[in-house]
Amino acid sequence: MDRATRLGGNRPADESKEPKELKEPKGFSVMAGWVGLRRSLALCWTATAAFGRSLSVCGAISLMGPGLGLVPRAMEGIRDLAAHRRELALRWSGVEIPGPPGPLPPVPEGASGVVARYRWIMSDPQTRREYVWVLVDPLAGALLACLPLALVLSGAWGIFLAFFGVPLSAEWDGLWYQFIPIEGRATAVLAGVLGALQLPLALWAAPRVVRRHALYTRAMLAPSESELMAGRIRHLAATRSDAVDTQMAEIRRIERDLHDGAQARLVAMGMTLDAAENLLETDPEAVRALLVEARESSSKALAELRDLVRGIHPPVLADRGLADAVRSLALTCPVRTEVEIDLPGRPEMPVESAAYFAISEVLTNVAKHSGADRAWIDLRYDHGTLRITVTDDGHGGADVSRGTGLRGIERRLATFDGVLAVNSPVNGPTLVTMELPCVLPSPKTTSS
Numbered sequence: 062m063d064r065a066t067r068l069g070g071n072r073p074a075d076e077s078k079e080p081k082e083l084k085e086p087k088g089f090s091v092m093a094g095w096v097g098l099r100r101s102l103a104l105c106w107t108a109t110a111a112f113g114r115s116l117s118v119c120g121a122i123s124l125m126g127p128g129l130g131l132v133p134r135a136m137e138g139i140r141d142l143a144a145h146r147r148e149l150a151l152r153w154s155g156v157e158i159p160g161p162p163g164p165l166p167p168v169p170e171g172a173s174g175v176v177a178r179y180r181w182i183m184s185d186p187q188t189r190r191e192y193v194w195v196l197v198d199p200l201a202g203a204l205l206a207c208l209p210l211a212l213v214l215s216g217a218w219g220i221f222l223a224f225f226g227v228p229l230s231a232e233w234d235g236l237w238y239q240f241i242p243i244e245g246r247a248t249a250v251l252a253g254v255l256g257a258l259q260l261p262l263a264l265w266a267a268p269r270v271v272r273r274h275a276l277y278t279r280a281m282l283a284p285s286e287s288e289l290m291a292g293r294i295r296h297l298a299a300t301r302s303d304a305v306d307t308q309m310a311e312i313r314r315i316e317r318d319l320h321d322g323a324q325a326r327l328v329a330m331g332m333t334l335d336a337a338e339n340l341l342e343t344d345p346e347a348v349r350a351l352l353v354e355a356r357e358s359s360s361k362a363l364a365e366l367r368d369l370v371r372g373i374h375p376p377v378l379a380d381r382g383l384a385d386a387v388r389s390l391a392l393t394c395p396v397r398t399e400v401e402i403d404l405p406g407r408p409e410m411p412v413e414s415a416a417y418f419a420i421s422e423v424l425t426n427v428a429k430h431s432g433a434d435r436a437w438i439d440l441r442y443d444h445g446t447l448r449i450t451v452t453d454d455g456h457g458g459a460d461v462s463r464g465t466g467l468r469g470i471e472r473r474l475a476t477f478d479g480v481l482a483v484n485s486p487v488n489g490p491t492l493v494t495m496e497l498p499c500v501l502p503s504p505k506t507t508s509s
Contacts, residue, residue, distance in 0.1 A: 094264025097209070100153050100271045104206035107146065112199035114139050118192065132178050136165060136188060139195050143282055150275035158279045161187045162288050186288055194281040205274050212263035215239075219256015223249050326362035330355045375417065383413045387440055390421055395428045396436045396453065403441040406501030415477055416440075416447060416497055419470045423451045423493050426466050431455025431491060447497040457489035470495070 118135040140161065147158040166185040183189045222229070222238050226249035230236035236243040238252035337351040378386040384402045391398035407413065420438065427436050433455030440449050461467045461483055471481040478498050485491040 091264060093268050094261075095267075097267030097269075097271050098213070098264060100149075101206050101209045101267050101274075104149070104271065104274055105203055105210065107142070107149075108199050108203035108206060110142060111195050111202065114142055115195045115199060118195065132181065133165065136182065136192070139191050140165065143191050143194065146278050147282065150278050154272040154275035156272070156275035156279055158275075158283050162284050162291065162293075187284055190282060190284075194278075197281065202274065202277065205270060205277060208270050209263045209267040212259045212266065216256040216259030216263065219252045219254075219259065221256075223253020223256070226252060326358045330358040330362070333358065378413060378417050379410075382407045383416060384440070386413075386417050387420055387438060390417075390424055391438060394424045394436065396424070396431075396433050398424065398436040398438060400438045401440070402438075404501070405442060408442075408447055408497075408499045408501060412447065412477055412497055412499040415473050415479070416449060416495070419473055419481075419495055420449060420451065422466055422470050426459070427451070427453045427455065427491075430459075431457075431489075433489075433491075442499075442501060445498060445500065447499050449495040449497075451493045451495075453489070453491050455489050455491055457485045457487050457491050459483055459485035459491050459493075467493075 114135070118132065118139060144160065147160065150156045150158055165188060166181070182192050219238055222236070222243060226236060226238070226243040227246060230243040230249075239255065241248055241252050241255065243249055243252060333351050333355040337348045337355070340347045340351070375386060377389050382404075384404050387402065388400050391400045408416070420440075424436065424438075427433055431453050433453035436451065436453040438449070438451050440447075442448070459467065461471060461481065467481065467483060473479075474481055474495060474497060480496050482494040483491070484494075
């Protein structure tokens with residue numbers, strides 16, 4: 062399994078190797094034209110898929126019977142189709158289309174009838190936008206995407222008429238090619254020349270049509286600024302609540318550790334010193350033993366305080382940075398772990414800490430639950446994002462929705478607008494991908 066594979070979308074192997082057109086193509090290239098023609102044909106095919114989805118959702122809406130019935134399932138299919146179209150727009154044209162700011166709205170309880178189904182779709186702006194798009198795309202999107210194919214077919218027809226146009230015109234009692242009436246050999250050849258000129262025109266237009274189609278898709282599917290802002294506010298409110306809860310839980314843990322550990326030992330040491338003071342004149346030997354006991358208590362209290370501080374912010378992370386701290390985690394992990402790191406600098410301390418403890422939690426899960434023999438950590442910085450992948454060859458089956466470990470990592474990363482993706486099929490392997498937006502303000506201080 063390729064450890065560098067990103068989660069969140071299946072890409073056909075043949076299409077992933079095609080060159081990307083990240084901006085308006087300039088000039089003419091036969092290779093780019095053929096690639097654009099292939100992509101325009103693929104967009105025509107996806108328009109037929111949109112037509113099928115539009116029929117399914119319209120049929121589900123008009124179906125008499127069990128309330129909302131199949132409408133939510135049909136809208137989920139439309140959302141998947143829209144996500145695929147967003148991926149094509151980004152991969153083929155470099156046009157980024159923001160995804161939905163939130164999931165589908167919940168189905169109202171007790172709703173029934175056609176009006177209730179339309180009201181459910183139209184109540185959410187993104188759902189309404191996708192519904193309108195799937196109705197319009199089979200016509201407008203298909204006409205735009207099929208323009209290069211129409212030029213190719215028209216050109217092929219013109220070339221055909223150059224050879225067979227005269228007898229066909231006589232048999233059909235007149236024949237036209239665009240604005241040219243086929244009345245003799247000269248007009249047939251003129252139709253062939255015009256048709257031949259349309260073939261390179263189709264290759265020139267194909268990549269431009271693909272980009273125009275991506276821009277059209279963005280105009281149809283992209284959320285408005287107010288929707289994006291509302292989604293951002295909801296996300297910030299949720300992550301702020303999680304951050305506050307996590308911080309309070311950490312404070313309670315520190316209080317509990319201090320109360321049950323170092324504080325108890327310090328209290329015991331004070332009582333020992335008080336007893337030694339009372340016996341100082343009457344029993345010097347007992348005082349000596351009490352002082353030894355007090356010294357041992359102070360050493361244990363100091364060790365517990367060091368462990369507590371290490372749990373808050375490990376010294377190796379503070380002194381050596383994230384790269385060496387991750388290598389230290391790999392060395393202490395019971396599962397044989399290989400590390401590959403490419404960091405041109407040090408992230409900010411909060412981001413370093415979040416990444417360190419996230420990796421630590423993932424390795425703990427690998428050691429406890431995966432049954433793996435080997436694990437791999439890939440840590441690198443790419444275009445403003447800290448990307449971390451942890452892979453193991455265990456039995457798989459990891460699920461964020463089950464258990465608190467991965468969910469806790471997800472909440473920790475969300476505080477910094479980070480994301481967690483888990484790909485863990487049954488029988489493995491498991492790939493955990495984490496991304497944290499960050500900057501690297503300081504130069505690299507450790508080798509990688």
